[in-house]
Amino acid sequence: MKLNRPRGTRDFTPAETEKRRYIENRMRSIAEHWGYGEVKTPTFEHTELFTIKSGEAIVDELYTFKDKGGRDIALRPELTAPVLRMYVNEMSVSPKPIRLYYFENCFRYERPQKGRFREFWQFGTELIGSDSAQAEAEAIALAAAMVSDIGIEADLRIGHLGVVRGLIQDLDAQVQAEAMRLMDKKDIDGLRILLSDHPDLRERLPALLDADIDEARSIIDDAQPLEELQATLSVLDHYGARYEVDFGIVRGLDYYTGMVFEMYAAGLGAQNQICGGGTYRLAQLFGGSETPSCGFGIGFDRVLEVCGIEPPHEPRVAVVYLPDVVEDAIRVASRLRDDAGVCTTIDISGRKFGQQLKHADAIGADYAVIVGAQEVAAGMITLRDMQTGEQEMIGLGDAVLRIMDGGEGADHPISRGGSAVLDLP
RNA sequence: GCUGGGAUAGGGUAGCUGGUCAUCCUAUGGGACUGUGGAUCCCACGACCCGGGUUCAAAUCCCGGCCCCGGCCCCA
CATH class of the missing domain: 3.40.50.800 (Anticodon-binding domain)
Structure with missing residues (x-):
C-alpha cells in the first residue's frame, strides 16, 4: 500500500527547493542588512505559551499532544510568542532595542486551501524594546522592502487598534469582539445591526471604515491613538513607502495593542494576505518586565506563489x-x-x-x-x-x-x- | 466546522447511458547506435483512491470514508 503525506503538508522537489531557498536568502539578506539577527526556537512549546494571549481562534487550530511525561505540548502556530518567550528567558538584559528575525515552519490544523497549508513557513522580525514612531515605521518599511525585493506589488494598509477600541470600550466583551470582527470584514450592515442599541456608535463605527486620519479625529473622542499613528506615518513617509490608512485593520491575534498593518497581494484567491504585524506587549505575560515591541510575519508560501523572480541559472x-x-x-x-x-x-x-x-x-x-x-x-x-x-x-x-x-x-x-x-x- | 467540484500508470488523458487482455501522449530504463545528444523505430515499465452495496458482470451505477482543487469561517 502506498503511503501519502499527511493532509496539508507538501514535498518539495529540487527545483522547488532551489527557488524557495533563493527567495528565503534574499529576505534573510535584507533583514541582516537592517541589523536583524537570526534566532531559532523549538518546533514545539508548552501549549500554555500560545493559550495565554494569542486568542481563541489560534488555540482551536493548535496541534497539541501530551508528551511521555504528561506535559501539554503544542507545535508552534506562529513565532512571535516563542521569540518573546526566548527574549524573556535569555535576552532580557541585552541592550535595547533588540532586532531579531526568524524563518521557521509553523503548524495549524485548518482546512487546506490555495495558499493555506497545515505546515507552512513564516519569515518574520521582532523589534523588541521600543514602540516609538521610528520603531513602528522601521518595522513597516522593512516588511515593505522585503516584499518588494522579491518582486511583489502588495497593497499596504495601516491602522491603529486604539481607535476602534477606544470607541467600543464600554460595550460587553463579547459585543466588542463581534464589532472588531465586523470591522475587519468591512461589514457595515452587520455593524449597524449589532450596534442597534447604541445609536451613537452605530453611525460612528462604520464611518471609521472610510475615514482618513483627519476625518477620524472628528469621529472619536480620544485623539491619542491618532497622534501616535500620525507620528509613525510621518516617519514612514521618509522611507518612501506607499500605504493606505485603514481603521478596519484588526489583527486576529489578541496581543496587539496599537499600530497594526497588513499587506495583500493579488493572485491568491481568498488567502490574499501575505503579511501582518504591529505593536504588541507580550514580555510581561511571560514573566518579563513591560517591554513594548513591534514586528511582523510574512507568509512565505503565499509570497512564493505570487513572486515574480526566479533563481539565477548556475551553469x-x-x-x-x-x-x-x-x-x-x-x-x-x-x-x-x-x-x-x-x-x-x-x-x-x-x-x-x-x-x-x-x-x-x-x-x-x-x-x-x-x-x-x-x-x-x-x-x-x-x-x-x-x-x-x-x-x-x-x-x-x-x-x-x-x-x-x-x-x-x-x-x-x-x-x-x-x-x-x-x-x- | 459549513459548502461546491473532482479523483484512471511519475505527469497529462480516452473510456464513464455497465460487457473481450482499459486508450493515447509524455516521462523513465534498455536496444537499433563501439568518440558526439535533442529525430525515428522497437522493447520494457507502469493506473481505474479506499471500503461496502446493486448485478451473471462495475473504472462505469449507489452509499460511506480518505485525499485533491475552490468558496465560507479564520488566518500568513
Whole structure:
C-alpha cells in the first residue's frame, strides 16, 4: 500500500527547493542588512505559551499532544510568542532595542486551501524594546522592502487598534469582539445591526471604515491613538513607502495593542494576505518586565506563489568520457568541482559515449566536458556547448572561464584574469 | 466546522447511458547506435483512491470514508 503525506503538508522537489531557498536568502539578506539577527526556537512549546494571549481562534487550530511525561505540548502556530518567550528567558538584559528575525515552519490544523497549508513557513522580525514612531515605521518599511525585493506589488494598509477600541470600550466583551470582527470584514450592515442599541456608535463605527486620519479625529473622542499613528506615518513617509490608512485593520491575534498593518497581494484567491504585524506587549505575560515591541510575519508560501523572480541559472557541466580514460575523467570532474567550483556530474552507470551525451542533455547540462584518448594525449579537454552543439578542444582553465561566462553573471570565487587556471596533470 | 467540484500508470488523458487482455501522449530504463545528444523505430515499465452495496458482470451505477482543487469561517 502506498503511503501519502499527511493532509496539508507538501514535498518539495529540487527545483522547488532551489527557488524557495533563493527567495528565503534574499529576505534573510535584507533583514541582516537592517541589523536583524537570526534566532531559532523549538518546533514545539508548552501549549500554555500560545493559550495565554494569542486568542481563541489560534488555540482551536493548535496541534497539541501530551508528551511521555504528561506535559501539554503544542507545535508552534506562529513565532512571535516563542521569540518573546526566548527574549524573556535569555535576552532580557541585552541592550535595547533588540532586532531579531526568524524563518521557521509553523503548524495549524485548518482546512487546506490555495495558499493555506497545515505546515507552512513564516519569515518574520521582532523589534523588541521600543514602540516609538521610528520603531513602528522601521518595522513597516522593512516588511515593505522585503516584499518588494522579491518582486511583489502588495497593497499596504495601516491602522491603529486604539481607535476602534477606544470607541467600543464600554460595550460587553463579547459585543466588542463581534464589532472588531465586523470591522475587519468591512461589514457595515452587520455593524449597524449589532450596534442597534447604541445609536451613537452605530453611525460612528462604520464611518471609521472610510475615514482618513483627519476625518477620524472628528469621529472619536480620544485623539491619542491618532497622534501616535500620525507620528509613525510621518516617519514612514521618509522611507518612501506607499500605504493606505485603514481603521478596519484588526489583527486576529489578541496581543496587539496599537499600530497594526497588513499587506495583500493579488493572485491568491481568498488567502490574499501575505503579511501582518504591529505593536504588541507580550514580555510581561511571560514573566518579563513591560517591554513594548513591534514586528511582523510574512507568509512565505503565499509570497512564493505570487513572486515574480526566479533563481539565477548556475551553469552545469557533465563530464562525458570514453571507458579507457575513466581515471582522467574523474580527475577532470574533481578539478572542475574542487578548484573551480563548477557544478559537475559524471556518468556512474556505465553508459556508452552517445548515451552519456544524451543523458547530459536530459538532465539539462549546459556544457559537456569531453575526455577521450585524444584529449588526454593533448593535455586538454573538449568543451561542448549543449545548446549550440559547438565544441572545441581547449585547456581546462580556458574551459572554466567560458563556462563561467555562460552563466548569467554569477560571482565565482576563481580569478578571471589568468588564462590557464587549471591544467590536466 | 459549513459548502461546491473532482479523483484512471511519475505527469497529462480516452473510456464513464455497465460487457473481450482499459486508450493515447509524455516521462523513465534498455536496444537499433563501439568518440558526439535533442529525430525515428522497437522493447520494457507502469493506473481505474479506499471500503461496502446493486448485478451473471462495475473504472462505469449507489452509499460511506480518505485525499485533491475552490468558496465560507479564520488566518500568513
